[in-house]
Amino acid sequence: MRNLFLLFLKYGHIFLFLFLEFVCFILIVRYNRAQNEIYLNSANIVSGAIYSRVNNVTEYFKLDEVADSLANENARLRKLLYNSTYQSVTNIDSIFNQDEVFQYSYIVGKVVNNSINLNNNKFTINKGSKDGIKARMGVINSNGIAGIIKDVKKNYSVGISLLNRQVKISASLKQNGSFGSLAWRGSDPKILNLEDIPKHAAISVGDTVVTSGYSSKFPSDLIIGVIDTFWIEPGFNSYTIEVKLNNDLSRLNYVYVIDNILIEEQQEIEEKSQ
Amino acid sequence: MNNVNLKNGLRFVLLVLLQIGVFKQISMQMEYATYFHLFIYPIFIFLLPFRYSKVLIIFLSFFLGLSVDVFYDSIGIHAAACVFTAFIRPTVLEIIKPQSDYDVLLSPTISNFGFLWFLTYASIMLFAHLLFYFSVEAFTFVYIGQVLLKTIVSFIASMLFIIMYQFILNPK
Numbered sequence: 001m002r003n004l005f006l007l008f009l010k011y012g013h014i015f016l017f018l019f020l021e022f023v024c025f026i027l028i029v030r031y032n033r034a035q036n037e038i039y040l041n042s043a044n045i046v047s048g049a050i051y052s053r054v055n056n057v058t059e060y061f062k063l064d065e066v067a068d069s070l071a072n073e074n075a076r077l078r079k080l081l082y083n084s085t086y087q088s089v090t091n092i093d094s095i096f097n098q099d100e101v102f103q104y105s106y107i108v109g110k111v112v113n114n115s116i117n118l119n120n121n122k123f124t125i126n127k128g129s130k131d132g133i134k135a136r137m138g139v140i141n142s143n144g145i146a147g148i149i150k151d152v153k154k155n156y157s158v159g160i161s162l163l164n165r166q167v168k169i170s171a172s173l174k175q176n177g178s179f180g181s182l183a184w185r186g187s188d189p190k191i192l193n194l195e196d197i198p199k200h201a202a203i204s205v206g207d208t209v210v211t212s213g214y215s216s217k218f219p220s221d222l223i224i225g226v227i228d229t230f231w232i233e234p235g236f237n238s239y240t241i242e243v244k245l246n247n248d249l250s251r252l253n254y255v256y257v258i259d260n261i262l263i264e265e266q267q268e269i270e271e272k273s274q
Numbered sequence: 275m276n277n278v279n280l281k282n283g284l285r286f287v288l289l290v291l292l293q294i295g296v297f298k299q300i301s302m303q304m305e306y307a308t309y310f311h312l313f314i315y316p317i318f319i320f321l322l323p324f325r326y327s328k329v330l331i332i333f334l335s336f337f338l339g340l341s342v343d344v345f346y347d348s349i350g351i352h353a354a355a356c357v358f359t360a361f362i363r364p365t366v367l368e369i370i371k372p373q374s375d376y377d378v379l380l381s382p383t384i385s386n387f388g389f390l391w392f393l394t395y396a397s398i399m400l401f402a403h404l405l406f407y408f409s410v411e412a413f414t415f416v417y418i419g420q421v422l423l424k425t426i427v428s429f430i431a432s433m434l435f436i437i438m439y440q441f442i443l444n445p446k
Contacts, residue, residue, distance in 0.1 A: 013328035017361040020336050024357060027350030028410065035351075035413040042414075 104219050106256040107131055114161070116189045116250045121163040123147065123252055128155045138217035138258040144224055144247035145169070146255055148217060157257075161249055163189050171224055171243075172212035176201055179212040182224065182243065189249060191228060194241040199232055201239075209243050216263045278323055278381075286338060289315045294345040297435070309420075309427040314435050315342055316403045319359050320396055323381040328364055335360035348411070355407035359399055366398050384440045396436055397429075404429050 008015070029039045059066075109125035127133055129152045137149045139159050147161040148169075160167055163184050171194060172179035180196035194209060207227045213220025228244040260266075297312040304310050319335050326334075339356030343349045367376070372387060384392040408421045408428075 013332055013361070013364075016329055016332050017357060020332060020357045021354055024336075024339075024350040024354035024410075028348075028354065028413070031349035032351065035411075038413045 103260060103262050105259045105261060107133060107259060109133075109157075109255050109257055111252040111255055112156075114250070114252050116161070116163055119186050120165055121161040121249075122150070122158055123161050124156055124158050125255060125257070126156060127257065128153050128157050130154050132259060133157045133257050134259075136217065137260070138215075139255050140218070140222060140258060141247065141252060141255045144245070145211060145218060145222055146247060146249060146252055149257060161252075162192065162245070162247075163249055169218070169224075170212040170215040171209050173197070173201070173203060173227075174208040174210050174221070175203070179214065180238070180241075182209070190245050192225070192243045192245060194227075194243050195238065197239045197241060199237055199239055203227060203230060203239065203241070205229065216260055216266050218258060282318075282322060282334075285318055285321065286334075286341075289318045290338070290341050290345075293342055298346070309424045310431060311424065311428040312435060313400075313404065313407070313428065313432045314439060316356070316359055316400055317396070317436050317439055319356060319363065319403075320399050320436075321381050321383060322363075323379075324367075324376050325378045328360075331363060332357055332360045351410050352407065354410050355403050358406045359403040362402055363399065366395065366402075370394055370398070392440065393437070397433065400433060400436065401425065401429050404432070 028035050030036070107127055109127035109131075111123050112126050113124035115121045115123070123146075125139075133149060133152050135149055135152055139146045139149060145162065147159040147164070148167060149157050149159045151158045162169070162182075165184060165186055167184065169182040170179060171182040178197050178201040180194050182192050182194050184192050197203065205227050209224045209227065211218040211220055211222040211224060223246050225243045225245040225247075228242045230239050230241040232238075233240055293313070293315040297314055301311045315338060318338055319331070322331050322334065335356040336353055339353030340349075342352045342356075346352060367382065370391065372391060376382075377386075380386045382392070382395060387395075404425045405421070408424045412418075412421050
């Protein structure tokens with residue numbers, strides 16, 4: 001007891017210091033809103049970290065239960081498997097162009113995953129390299145163009161949608177044939193920007209925008225949308241045009257991947273002439 | 275003895291009044307300079323006589339900080355800084371001890387130990403006080419750059435007034 005007293009006499013100021021700082025801490029957190037919020041936030045981070053650790057441990061003890069329920073689920077899914085077989089039959093349909101030479105053939109696919117509210121949106125379709133899909137092919141559906149194939153695996157492929165800042169598509173005005181490039185600015189999934197239409201071209205709201213056919217990915221005259229608004233930025237030689245998409249990219253379902261049969265020939269001669 | 279206690283008691287009241295009546299107002303007038311804060315009240319802690327025990331000094335500082343906090347609407351923040359400053363006071367005094375030891379009857383003032391010694395002592399203490407105060411005010415490590423900037427700007431400004439206070443109210 002005496003030793004304890006001596007200890008306190010010697011180091012009392014340290015205890016007092018720690019005690020009063022603790023009191024101050026309580027006071028600060030209790031009476032100051034800004035500091036209180038920071039305190040609560042960090043407390044949540046700390047307790048969250050502890051909870052997740054605890055969870056990791058307790059999860060380990062629950063593995064038996066989890067394994068049982070997974071086995072049950074497997075059994076249930078096996079039953080369903082009869083009518084969820086992978087569709088291995090690919091419908092290929094082709095059109096003739098005017099010279100009666102095959103140029104484009106269409107591969108039917110179904111969109112199994114899609115996004116529209118990111119900066120760079122993508123979709124996945126259930127056809128892949130075994131169905132003849134290659135990277136850089138164009139994708140359309142019955143309402144207009146949808147995107148371009150980016151990566152291809154055996155059974156699936158991923159396309160970058162029109163709503164992607166990396167995409168630029170050659171487009172022209174049906175009225176007078178002047179062409180520019182179509183890009184997405186990253187805000188409204190119904191609006192794309194058409195650039196590089198020279199300002200001497202006569203345009204008006206409601207004009208139809210179609211694919212130009214200059215890119216090897218899309219045939220010409222596929223509908224993209226109509227002009228919503230347009231203006232000329234001061235000091236620019238071209239219009240800034242907002243195009244309202246004809247296609248609702250949030251509801252992609254069945255799509256057609258365009259296989260340009262003559263693409264190699266076109267690229268070959270274009271490279272040669274450079 | 276009573277004289278010393280009375281003097282320190284009066285200094286307590288005077289410094290709190292000066293701080294909230296004058297220096298807080300000056301800092302508030304210059305609201306465009308968010309890094310600029312004048313703190314003179316810590317000099318109370320610096321000037322407490324050597325004979326006061328560490329425990330007493332910490333207690334007094336706590337109440338000083340709390341009194342200032344009441345008027346700054348920041349319950350606990352100044353108090354925490356004051357307690358910290360009071361806690362490091364013996365260590366700082368030990369580090370810059372002059373060759374002749376401290377006379378327990380004296381207080382650490384310019385008139386007793388000279389201008390240069392007091393400048394060193396007050397600088398260390400004030401810088402520690404301000405750094406601790408602004409850190410507690412920020413309450414997170416995210417704004418460490420701003421905390422340092424505030425500390426340095428306020429330190430230079432406050433130091434001028436603290437030296438001035440010493441010259442005006444403690445003439446030789």
